Amino acid sequence: MCGITGYIGEHTSSAVLKTGLQNLEYRGYDSAGIALVGDELQVYKQQGTIDGLSIPTTETATHGIGHTRWSTHGEPTDENAHPHTDCSGDVAVVHNGIISNYDDLKQELGGHLFESETDTEVIPHLIEEELTAGADLRAAVMRALTRLEGSFAIAVTHVEYDGIVAARQDSPLVIGHGDEGMYLGSDVTAFVEYTQQVSYLEDGDVAHIDATGMTVFNDGERVTRSVQTVDWDATAAGKAGHDHYMHKEIHEQPTALRQAISGRIDELAGHATLEVDLRDAFLESIDEIHIVACGTSYHAGLYAKELFEPLTDVSVRVDLASEYRVHDGHDTQRTLVIAVTQSGETADTLTAIRQAKSCGMTTLAITNTVGSTITREVDDALFIKAGPEIGVAATKTFVSQVTILALFGTYLSRLRGTLAAGDAADLLANIRQLPSAVQIVLDAESQIQRLASQYADSEAFFFIGRALGYPVALESALKLKEISYAHAEGFAAGELKHGPLALVTEDTPVIALLNSGAIADQTRTNVKEVEARGGPVVGLTTTGQPDSFCRHTIEIPELGRLEPLVSNVALQLFAYHVANELGRSIDKPRNLAKSVTVE
CATH class of the missing domain: 3.40.50.10490 (Glucose-6-phosphate isomerase like protein; domain 1)
Known part of the structure; x- marks a missing residue:
């Protein structure tokens, strides 16, 4: 981990890539680097901050890839920083995730020279072997991926290849479609000032990206990934005069709450009107809710439990996603599993949801990120609509998560007939007053x-x-x-x-x-x-x-x-x-x- 960016198009590649890296700083990192492809492959990387990274401001490169690294395998050093290259220096790779069988692969690649302690470095050498055997870059990447175990999002360039190859498995990648080129990022913030038209890659996807578009393959077959419009903009992702993103996002909470509530309360009928696709008959029949989450989202789940049980007359358990286990004694057909995750990409939460689904349980996600992995894997999703949150410490997403969970609690209680109309009206009135109450606190x-x-x-x-x-x-x-x-x-x-x-x-x-x-x-x-x-x-x-x-x-x-x-x-x-x-x-x-x- 932690952040990938890429660009091919008419702009100066180094400038776009550096902007992308700066946009991804919020994810946390200890080293950074880029690879530029023109007449030759040029790699610039080092331990420390992006500001200290020496990148040419003018160059003839047509495209490139970049990375901010948070150390997992090997200390934060220049050698361990991404991108990593093959023996020839023609292939460059950036990678998020964990390659769990990298030790075995290193042994198999015994004739290759390794210069880092990272698991990532096996990838360019695997690709190099496939290229030597006669494959083009996309085919070489696809073949190399079959030998990897673990999770990954990768972007690959080659000095003689007019484009970028990207692939994902259990780690997010999004492609941006712009008027002056194509963009790549771990999330939308990497390129949000250039375009709001995006496509989300899915597990198993391998994409070829050139200046005019993308071609995506999965399991050897060409597939289509839709283009969506995200409602974030560059201004929303900036500091807007605050000293820190966190301070800005604390002060954005009244707005975030209004967005979360908007259109979700029927004033005349006095109940929540959520866009829930789960069958009413199922929601009326459930006798248990499992909430799975990590960190701040886990605390939102604990708050929801205290709201849900008296509202809905349903037993609720809240599990840290990394500790979630399904034991005998649960009626899986009458259990709803709710995953709470800001990013929709939290690995432990995805694992918990997959376990729940393997046991036949119905799943619902509460998330901030349209198109995220979890939204494609659950049976239904509710979006908190908080807008981009850049600060590592979650603030506005926590209050928005609790608010959506509270609305869902009143929605569920109405279906089940467990909450008196007056009590429901009181809770909904409090939800409507939340933005104003938060503003009073901010004013103090x-x-x-x-x-x-x-x-x-x-x-x-x-x-x-x-x-x-x-x-x-x-x-x-x-x-x-x-x-x-x-x-x-x-x-x-x-x-x-x-x-x-x-x-x-x-x-x-x-x-x-x-x-x-x-x-x-x-x-x-x-x-x-x-x-x-x-x-x-x-x-x-x-x-x-x-x-x-x-x-x-x-x-x-x-x-x-x-x-x-x-x-x-x-x-x-x-x-x-x-x-x-x-x-x-x-x-x-x-x-x-x-x-x-x-x-």
């Missing part, structure tokens, strides 16, 4: 910034909550540790006295969710335990309901079961300003990638 940023400045140097941070407050405590701790590198933990408030209380000192602030839906009265007991031991407490309380046991309070607009979700926005700002105070790399935190496409 200066207060949150002062708190962050006061506590930025703390030894550790503990977040506590109950019921709907618990997943927000987990998510808020994750956000803080992701971007500030501070030690932060989230706990169910009742568990504080079962061990974590031993860590509470005057240098460990405790942030407590004291909202509606978070069982505030019981949580106040835990707040008193902290206060008695000298620990500073920051309480998130309902507007007009300050708490005397809290050293500081952040007031959150009253919003029923969605109030803790709004508190999460305040805690995103808290994490951001702590990290900024500490001078961290907020949009590109160390060791993390935006889209985790390997298991």
Whole structure:
């Protein structure tokens, strides 16, 4: 991993490729490089940032490929950076994914010279052998792929080949169709300023791309991949005057929520109107829901569980996708599996969905990415419509995921007749008020910034909550540790006295969710335990309901079961300003990638 870009056309190739690499920086990387094809193959690569990469600004290259690497096999060095070449120096390859049998392939390629520690380097040498045997580049790539085990997205160039060959298996690739050439990327952001017309490659696809179009093959047969229009633009993918993408995306949440809600609530009938293709009869019959997700999306799933069970009278379990197992005792015909994933390409979540489908279960995806792998593999998908999220730490996608899950909960409860009309109307009214409530919190940023400045140097941070407050405590701790590198933990408030209380000192602030839906009265007991031991407490309380046991309070607009979700926005700002105070790399935190496409 982590980012692939490619271009062939009328523009200066190096400039387009460098722009593509810069657009992909948000995915995280530790080295970068490009290969340019003209009269000869020229490779420029090095450890470090794209800004430090020496690339010619004028050249005669007709096309090229580029890559930002996040180390998996081998340390971040110039030698391990992509692209990798064959012995002749005529073939260049960039690769995302993991080649699991690369050790065996290296042994089989014993006569070849290897210059890196990467699994990727076996690919150009496999292609070289096929070219030597007389194949053209596309055929050579197709034959080489049959020897690979694992996951991959690759782009390949050759000094004598007028085009780029791209292929994917369990790792995303998208092709852009422009007026002045063709583009290639791990995602749309790589080339969004040049075109919004895209085609998504599918597993097993091998594509030849030239300046006028593409030809795609799968299992040796020519196939068609539709051209779609994405609704992202270059402005949406920029910082718009903010110092960091994360700050911009925190402030985009009112807009993202309006987009998520738009057209999905029937005001007159008082119920959600979702574009769900799953059969009503099936949804009425289910007795169990499995939610599978990773990281922030997992926390959205935990929030949904707290909403779903009282709304729908259905048992809900939430699994980390990497830990998901289907055991005996489940009625697979009456189980719905919901995958929550921002990118739609998360490897662990895809594996979980495939396991569910192999057991005969019906699947639904909640995602931000039209055309992503998961949308093609599930039975149905609901899109959160949050727009591009560039910062590695998820913000607007979390609130949008929870919102869509809440709408789905009311949709399901109506079908099943488990929610009184008045209760449904109250929840939908709260959903409609979400954008305004979030804006009120954003308008109070200066207060949150002062708190962050006061506590930025703390030894550790503990977040506590109950019921709907618990997943927000987990998510808020994750956000803080992701971007500030501070030690932060989230706990169910009742568990504080079962061990974590031993860590509470005057240098460990405790942030407590004291909202509606978070069982505030019981949580106040835990707040008193902290206060008695000298620990500073920051309480998130309902507007007009300050708490005397809290050293500081952040007031959150009253919003029923969605109030803790709004508190999460305040805690995103808290994490951001702590990290900024500490001078961290907020949009590109160390060791993390935006889209985790390997298991």
